[in-house]
Amino acid sequence: MEPMRWKIKTDIIENVSLNIGEYSSIYNEYITQEEDILEVINCYFQKRNSNKKEVTIFDEINQEDVSFSSYQSFIFSHEMIEKEHSLAASTIMAKKLNRLMKDTVEIEGYFNSINVMLEDMIGLLDCELPIRPKYFDYKAFIKLLSFEYELAKDYSRLIVRLEQMIPLLIEELNKQTNNQTLLIYYYPEANLSPKEQVRFANLLKSLPVTIIVLTGSSQFLSENLSTMNYIRESTQMITDEFIDNLIWEAPLIYEREEVIGSLERFIRTYQPKFELNPTISNYRLHEIMLFEEIDLYVGVRFMAHIRQNFELDIQYN
Structure with missing residues (x-):
């Protein structure tokens, strides 16, 4: 991927330029609200509720507009990754499991058998109440699932859970977006030791997605100037x-x-x-x-x- 320079024009924030590549970093500077800039970008690259009518992103290097359909954006943080373990209906992992089951023809037959058995069990009850079992389907099955990790790995450590979960999430997002994923990651250094930060930085830089990292740690900075960003008073310094x-x-x-x-x-x-x-x-x-x-x-x-x-x-x- 060739480096780009996005000029972001909107009434929501002051116009600002960003150096963008396969892996881009924005250093968190104490005056600038970098999150506001990233929220504008994230909203722009959405299929629904996009702010494309209020925002323009222009690539100053290639002298062309960046279409809102070029990417589909997602914001990640450690907190969001941890919530994936709950397998709630809104999580990416729950959607992944739901897709995998629908792709498996035999699953529907199992659900039909289970629902028949549930009806039979109600019939065995000596009960005059007008009750019947809830239909057992994909969502009901996912609610019964929980993560059970191997004992050989220390899953009490955040870095281990991140290394296991994030590649699975990226694989699913790339399937959903046809490999047009834009990942925005907030403060990846949080709650990680210096050695763990190096491990996690290497993982993020190896992911097959376009990624923008907001960080206060030098471990997560980009390798070269063309994808580094340091913004002061809405002005790109690099x-x-x-x-x-x-x-x-x-x-x-x-x-x-x-x-x-x-x-x-x-x-x-x-x-x-x-x-x-x-x-x-x-x-x-x-x-x-x-x-x-x-x-x-x-x-x-x-x-x-x-x-x-x-x-x-x-x-x-």
Whole structure:
């Protein structure tokens, strides 16, 4: 999938651009309500109750509108995944089981046999009440089911349950949408240890869907600038224009690949420190430590670009 840049135009929120790819990340910034942006996107890519009349999404790279039928969007979170274990009628897993049963011809015969037996059981009762059994069908059967995990795995751990459930859900969603699933995942780092965050990030990046992650953890950031998003005051901070200026105004001659690589490392390593009014140093232990000339130049320029307060503790020799 080639990277896109979605320009989202609507009266609901201020117009904003997003860098979109197979796996895209939006870093949660304390001023911006990123959830509002994602809710607009999620509503736009719905078959029903779409906001397509009020919203326009334009791909600035390919110079074309993104149709509301290009994707079908779903919002996930750990809480939503946990509710799937209840097999309530509204859950994806219940719909999956219902579809699987309807695809199995023999199931209907079993239901007919069970309903006959229920009628016979009522006939055996010495009861004058006008009662009859409720019809036993797919929904009634699903209500009798519950998850029973293997004892060999520690299913008390959230990461284990996520790793088991999410691939099943994605498989079902891709069947429903004909592989046009857009998955929006809120705060995947929640209640996971650093090691578990690495495991879960690898899982999300391997899923066969287009995914947008809203996160406050560097573990879930995209691998490259073309799919990273950092929004301040409704303005996208990671843009081609900024990168071009970064290259042209450099005090030394750097290749474009060098500048992009340095900026990617800086964001992935230090983004959680941006909002702490950090000190940048090239010789002393501080929130941000940059030792190479290109990294120091790129880091300072980016902090100024996003209008973030910071201090310099530099040993110039």
